[in-house]
Amino acid sequence: MHSLLAFLLAAVAAANPLASRQVSGTSTVNLGNNTGTPAHLASGFIYGIPDTQNQIPDHFYTDIGFNYARAGGAQVPAPGRGWIWGLTEYKNRFASALSNYKTARKYNAQFIFLIHDLWGADGSQNSTAPYPGDDGNWDSWDAYLTQWISDMNANGATAGLSIDIWNEPDLTYFWNAPQSQYLQMWGRTYHRLRTEWPSVQLIGPAFAGQPSASDNWWTNFLSFVKSNSSVPDEWVWHMEGGGGDMEGAYGALTGMLKTYGLPVKPLNIDEYGTFPEQVPCGSAWWISQLERVNAHGLRGNWLSGWALHDFMGSLVSKPNADTSSYSPTATGYFPNGDYQVYKYYNLDMTGYRVGTSPSADLKLDTYATVGSDMVRILTGVRITTGTWQITVNDLSAVGLPVSGSLNIHTWGFPDTGGHYAEVDAPNDLGWYAHTYSGNSVTFPIYQTDALTAWAFEFYVG
Ligand SMILES: *[C@@H]1O[C@H](CO)[C@@H](O)[C@H](O)[C@H]1NC(C)=O
Ligand SMILES: *[C@@H]1O[C@H](CO)[C@@H](O)[C@H](O)[C@H]1NC(C)=O
Ligand SMILES: *[C@@H]1O[C@H](CO)[C@@H](O)[C@H](O)[C@H]1NC(C)=O
Numbered sequence: 001m002h003s004l005l006a007f008l009l010a011a012v013a014a015a016n017p018l019a020s021r022q023v024s025g026t027s028t029v030n031l032g033n034n035t036g037t038p039a040h041l042a043s044g045f046i047y048g049i050p051d052t053q054n055q056i057p058d059h060f061y062t063d064i065g066f067n068y069a070r071a072g073g074a075q076v077p078a079p080g081r082g083w084i085w086g087l088t089e090y091k092n093r094f095a096s097a098l099s100n101y102k103t104a105r106k107y108n109a110q111f112i113f114l115i116h117d118l119w120g121a122d123g124s125q126n127s128t129a130p131y132p133g134d135d136g137n138w139d140s141w142d143a144y145l146t147q148w149i150s151d152m153n154a155n156g157a158t159a160g161l162s163i164d165i166w167n168e169p170d171l172t173y174f175w176n177a178p179q180s181q182y183l184q185m186w187g188r189t190y191h192r193l194r195t196e197w198p199s200v201q202l203i204g205p206a207f208a209g210q211p212s213a214s215d216n217w218w219t220n221f222l223s224f225v226k227s228n229s230s231v232p233d234e235w236v237w238h239m240e241g242g243g244g245d246m247e248g249a250y251g252a253l254t255g256m257l258k259t260y261g262l263p264v265k266p267l268n269i270d271e272y273g274t275f276p277e278q279v280p281c282g283s284a285w286w287i288s289q290l291e292r293v294n295a296h297g298l299r300g301n302w303l304s305g306w307a308l309h310d311f312m313g314s315l316v317s318k319p320n321a322d323t324s325s326y327s328p329t330a331t332g333y334f335p336n337g338d339y340q341v342y343k344y345y346n347l348d349m350t351g352y353r354v355g356t357s358p359s360a361d362l363k364l365d366t367y368a369t370v371g372s373d374m375v376r377i378l379t380g381v382r383i384t385t386g387t388w389q390i391t392v393n394d395l396s397a398v399g400l401p402v403s404g405s406l407n408i409h410t411w412g413f414p415d416t417g418g419h420y421a422e423v424d425a426p427n428d429l430g431w432y433a434h435t436y437s438g439n440s441v442t443f444p445i446y447q448t449d450a451l452t453a454w455a456f457e458f459y460v461g
Contacts, residue, residue: 021387023444025359029368029377029390032397033355038369040346042287044068044109044298045313046271049100051076056333060316061107064339065346068298069104070164070270072114073097074122075308082120083144084130090144093118094151096309101157112162112203112270112298113152116174119144123173131177132185145189149196162201164236164270165189168208170217179217183224190230203234203268210237210244211253222260231262238271239286240300245362246289267295275302277383278314280413280453283341284380288365291353315339317420337415337423341378341453344411344426348455349376364388364445370398375460379445380453390456391442399461403437408458415451426455 043065050056073080073093080092097118104111116122119141121129132141152158169175169182190202205221212218225231235253239246250267257264273286278299290297299313306328311317316339318332335343351371358365363384368377375398379390396402410429417423434441445454 021444021446024386024388025361025364026389026391026442027359027364027366027379028357029366029375029392030355030357030394031368031370031375031392032394034370035353035355038291038349038351038353040065040067040342040349041295042272042283042290042297042299043342043346044070044270044296045301045315046070046112046298047074047100047301047303047308048299048311048313048315049103050310050328051096051099052329053099053103053106055329055331056312056316058107060312060333060335060339061109063347064315064342066107066312067109068112068268068270068296069100069109070112070114070298071097071100071309072117072122074114074117075124075305077305081124082118082122083140083147084120084125087147089120090118090147093120094148098151098155098157100309101161105160108160110160110162110201112164114164114167115148116164116166118148121174127176129176131175131181133181133188134177138188141185141188145192149193158197158200161197162203162234163193164206165193165202165204165232167206168238169205170207170209170215179220183220186221187224187228187230190225190228190232194230201233202230203236203270204232206236206238206270208238208240210239210241210249211235211256213252213256213259218256222256222262226260226262232265234266234268234296236268236270238300239269240271240274242274242277245358246293246295250293250295267293268297269295270298271300272297273300275300275314275419278302278338278419279383279415279451280337280341281380281447281451282383283338284367284378284413284453285365285382287341287345287378288356288358288367288380291367292356312339314419315342317422322420334422335424336419336421337413337417337451338419340423340426341380341413344413344455345378349378359388364390366390370460373459374457377456378453379456381445381447381450383450385447385450388445388447389442390445391440393440395436395439395441401461402439405433405435406441406458407431407433408441408443408456411455411457413453413455415449
C-alpha cells in the first residue's frame with residue numbers, strides 16, 4: 001500500500017511537474033544507442049544453494065536467469081572444516097562444494113570454485129591456522145592441490161568451472177600472512193592449474209578493495225602477474241563497501257592496466273551489494289551499474305552457518321527462515337520483494353539493451369531494453385530517498401513521433417516485509433500520459449522510501 005500511495009502522490013505531483021520539489025539529478029536513457037543482447041549479467045549469487053540438490057524448486061533459479069555460482073564449502077561445521085583439519089574434514093567440505101557445482105551446472109550456470117574455503121580459510125579459522133607457503137614450506141598446499149585436482153577429475157567437475165585462486169587476500173580475515181607469500185601462492189597455483197586444465201578459467205584477484213593506484217595489493221598484484229605470466233582470465237574484485245561505482249572502479253582498473261602493460265579482460269564482480277543494498281532499489285541500481293560496463297555480477301551473501309547455503313543470496317525465503325526454528329533442509333520456498341526485480345530483469349527485459357547514464361550524484365541509475373513490443377526501463381536509487389528524474393532520449397529511434405503524448409506504464413517493486421517475507425509480484429501502478437517534445441520525455445522519480453524499485457514501460461512505435 002505504501003508504494004501505491006507514493007505513486008498516487010507522484011501522479012498528482014506530476015500534473016504540476018516538479019513544482020515544489022528539488023530534483024537531485026537525472027538518469028538518461030538513450031534509445032538510439034544499442035548496446036547488445038541482454039544476458040542478465042547480474043543474475044548470479046555466491047553460496048545460497050542448499051547442499052541437498054533440488055531442495056529449491058527449479059523455477060526459482062530459471063525465472064531469474066541464474067547464471068553464476070560461487071562456493072567452496074565455507075562454514076560447513078566439524079567434521080567439514082576443510083583441508084587444514086585433515087582429510088576427512090576436507091572430504092566433507094568438498095562434498096558440499098561438489099553438490100553446489102552440480103546444482104549450478106543443472107542450470108548451465110558457470111561455477112566459481114573457492115579453494116580458500118575448501119582449504120579451511122573461510123573466516124572462521126583460528127589465529128594459528130596455516131596458510132599456503134608458511135615458513136617457505138609449500139608441501140601441504142601442493143598436496144592439497146593434488147588431492148583436489150584428482151577429486152575434480154574423478155567427478156568430471158571441470159566443465160563450466162572458474163577458479164578464484166584466493167578470496168579477499170587483502171583482508172586478514174581470509175589471508176593472515178604476508179602479501180609477498182600471497183603473490184608466491186598465486187604464481188605457483190596459477191601455473192599448476194593452467195597446466196592441469198588449460199581451458200578452466202583462472203580468475204582474480206577477488207580483492208575486497210576496488211581497483212586503485214594507491215592500493216598496494218592492486219599495484220603489486222598487477223606488477224607480479226605481468227612478470228610471472230600469470231594474468232587472470234577475468235579481472236575480479238568485490239563491491240561491498242557501500243561506496244564506489246562501476247565506471248569509477250573500471251576506469252581505475254583500465255588506467256592501471258595501461259601502466260603495467262596488461263590486457264583488458266572480462267570483468268567479474270563476484271560479490272556485489274551490501275546487505276542493506278539487497279532490496280529492490282539497491283538491486284536495480286547494481287544491475288544498471290554492472291550492465292553498463294558489461295561486468296558479470298554475483299550478489300554478495302551476508303548470511304552465515306547453514307543459512308549461507310540457503311536462500312539464493314537473500315532472494316528467497318521459507319517458513320521459519322529467520323527464527324530459532326530455522327531448518328537448513330526445510331522447504332516451502334517463496335520469493336521476496338528483491339526476487340521480483342531479478343525476475344522482471346530476466347523474463348521481461350528482452351530485445352536489445354540501450355545505453356543509459358546514472359544521475360551525476362550516482363544515486364539514481366537505470367537499465368533499459370527495447371523489445372519488439374515495448375521499451376522497458378528498470379530504475380533504482382542507491383538506498384536513499386529524494387527526488388530525481390529520468391530523461392528518455394531519441395524516442396524516434398523506436399519509431400515514436402518527436403513530440404506528443406506518451407503513455408507510460410509503471411510497476412513498483414516493494415520490499416514489503418524485508419529479506420524473509422513473501423512478495424509474489426510487483427505492484428501494477430497503472431498508466432500515465434506524459435506530454436513531450438524535442439524527441440525526449442522526462443518524468444520524475446519520487447523516492448519516498450529507500451527500498452522500492454520501479455519499472456517504466458511504453459510501446460514502441
Ligand atoms: C587452530 O586450527 C588448526 C587448524 O587450522 C588446528 O589444527 C588447531 O588445533 C586449532 N587450534 C585451536 C587452539 O583450536
Ligand atoms: C611464477 O611464480 C611462481 C611462484 O614464485 C614460480 O614458481 C613460477 O616459476 C613463476 N613463473 C614464471 C613464468 O615466472
Ligand atoms: C552507448 O552506451 C554505452 C554504455 O552506457 C556507452 O559506453 C557509450 O558511450 C554510448 N555510446 C554513445 C554513442 O552514446
